Amino acid sequence: MLRKKLVITLTTARGSRQYTLGQLARYLLALFLVMSVCSFFVSNLLLVKTSDELDDLEQGINSLASQYEMTLGAQELQKGQLDQLSTTLQELKVERDHLQEENLRIGELNETLDASLYGLEDLLGLPPSEEMTSDRADALTVMTNQRLFFLSVLPNGEPTQGIRITDGFGMRMHPIHKKRIMHNGIDFKADIGTPVYATADGAVEYAGLHKQSGFGKLIILQHALGFKTYYAHLSDVKVKSGTFVSKGQLIGLTGNSGISTGPHLHYEVRYLFRPVDPAPFVAWNISNFESLFSEVKGVKWASLRKMYPLNQALQTAQQ
Structure with missing residues (x-):
């Protein structure tokens, strides 16, 4: 009968005590031990699996963080490009306004120049032109310079x-x-x-x-x-x-x-x-320039006209 009993001895400072377990208790203890071992292995397996999942999750988080940083960098780059584009557009607007003002100024200058050229015709004692062409303007310039040359080297005025x-x-x-x-x-x-x-x-x-x-x-x-x-x-x-x-x-x-x-x-x-x-x-003077050559008889002006063909450029422009 003793073989079918399990004796457990516990030793303490006060002495030893023995406990005897029956067959059912042995079965329960064995089952407990088996379940404990299984639980240990299952827990380890679950712990390893959970650790792997945590590693994967951490890698996923790191990847998302990298993507987030890349997204932020791309947004900053786009913001910089938008700011630069806005600055460029503002500069273009200023340049456009400047060009518009310049065109207006050039138009006013052209009107003033045309008025001056028509006034120059009157000053030179010439009939007014129907249209102030570039050839006509060039001819007037040549004629004016020619007259000014003679008025500087020949006696005139008081x-x-x-x-x-x-x-x-x-x-x-x-x-x-x-x-x-x-x-x-x-x-x-x-x-x-x-x-x-x-x-x-x-x-x-x-x-x-x-x-x-x-x-x-x-x-x-x-x-x-x-x-x-x-x-x-x-x-x-x-x-x-x-x-x-x-x-x-x-x-x-x-x-x-x-x-x-x-x-x-x-x-x-x-x-x-x-x-x-x-x-x-x-x-x-410049407005009665031709008068001298007809009023002063003692000078052979014809030979001077051969040297300096007066008003030839103007006559060419009128043809």
């Missing part, structure tokens, strides 16, 4: 702002010699010290007191194409012989030196040493 002309060119009764003699210039009545200006570009041939002629203080200027101008009875000379002067430059002051009955400027124009009437030269 040499001083005199009160009036008291004596003209031609035969007259001399106020001192009391006999009729040739007066080779024109006299401008002017107070002593009135400025005297060169009527064209040139070189100073003589500047100083000229006793032999009775002109007193005298300036002689040499100009282009054989012309000279004389400025007599001055009170002061502002230039020196051998120097160059430009049209409109101050060269002296009016006076009463030499053989003179009162303050005035005696002004002469000479061509190849021969006096010519200064009046047409005094009245000559």
